[in-house]
Amino acid sequence: xxxxxxxxxxxxxxxxxxxxxxxxxRPLPTPNYVDIDRFMGTWFVLGYTPLVVDxxxxxxxxxxxxxxxxxxxxxxxxxxxxxxxxxxxxxPVGRVYDAETNAEWRMQFxxxxxxxxxxxxxxxxxGTTIVAHPNRKYAWIMARKPEIPEADYERMLGLLEKEGxxxxxxxxxxxxxxxxxxRLKMLEKVAGGGRLVTxx
Numbered sequence: 001x002x003x004x005x006x007x008x009x010x011x012x013x014x015x016x017x018x019x020x021x022x023x024x025x026r027p028l029p030t031p032n033y034v035d036i037d038r039f040m041g042t043w044f045v046l047g048y049t050p051l052v053v054d055x056x057x058x059x060x061x062x063x064x065x066x067x068x069x070x071x072x073x074x075x076x077x078x079x080x081x082x083x084x085x086x087x088x089x090x091x092p093v094g095r096v097y098d099a100e101t102n103a104e105w106r107m108q109f110x111x112x113x114x115x116x117x118x119x120x121x122x123x124x125x126x127g128t129t130i131v132a133h134p135n136r137k138y139a140w141i142m143a144r145k146p147e148i149p150e151a152d153y154e155r156m157l158g159l160l161e162k163e164g165x166x167x168x169x170x171x172x173x174x175x176x177x178x179x180x181x182x183r184l185k186m187l188e189k190v191a192g193g194g195r196l197v198t199x200x
Contacts, residue, residue, distance in 0.1 A: 025134050028163060030103035031122045036072075036096065038126045039119070040064045040193025045078070045173045046153060047141035054088070056081045059180060060173045061187065062131075062142060063196040064094070071095060072105065075196045083176050089198045121159055130156050136164050144191075146175035 045060035054060070060078035067073050072094035079085040090109070094117060098104035105117040120139075121130040128148060132139040141156050161167055177184045190196050 025136065028118045028120045028132055028134055028136075030101055030119055032101060034102040034119050034122060035126075036066060036102050037193065039102075039122075039129075040066050040072075041144075041191050042187045042196075043129065043142035043144065044146045044175055045140055045142050046146075046148065046175065047139075047157070047170050048173050049138045049140075049169050050171060051138075053090075054078055057088075058083050058085060058174045059146075059177060059183075060175075062140065063187070063190065065190075065193055065195045073195065074107065075198055077198070078173075083174070083179055091198065120163070121156060128152060128156065130159065132160070132163075132165070137166070137169070139165055139170060141170075146177055 041064065043062045043064075045057075045062055048054075048057070048060070050057070054076075057078035057080070060076070063075040063077070065073040065075075074092050074094050076090040076092070078088055080088055092107050092109040094105045094107045096102050096104075097106045097116070103119040105119075106114040107117045108114045116134050118132050118134060119129060120132045121128075123129070126144070128141075128143045130139060130141055139160055141153065141160075143152075157167065157170070160170065186197070
């Protein structure tokens, strides 16, 4: 199977599985309100539940840009297997699903499948967050910086464990940007939520 087909098949199964299981699971906790404008921009992925397409990811980032039509243009980008590995980019499109809190989205990886995204935890300064799926099989621990205090990371792991996530499935995503100064500068330019140019 070629790579595009593998991406499509994996994401379709992933989306279907998430949607099929949401209704049978108690809701995840969320912040009372997420300021979407503040949430936009670049997040460094520090911990995650790997899928087939992003096993052994390095220097992973998730970038959000709010389009005029309300779409959340999302870029998930990582290097494969090493810090100098091939750069992979995925560009799903999100939409706020719960307009009261802005904490639940629907993310479309592959038409017509949409997966639930829940902002489960968010620090007051919008410096760290946990995005997770209601079926408790997938979670991403993210921060505005590639490194955070270990106590902060452990606190977020504790929140996931309390909610019934499988701790063995959540892995560290290595971050080391000393060899990626050009890419890091590009991310800094769009830190406030501007559009991210992909393929760099």
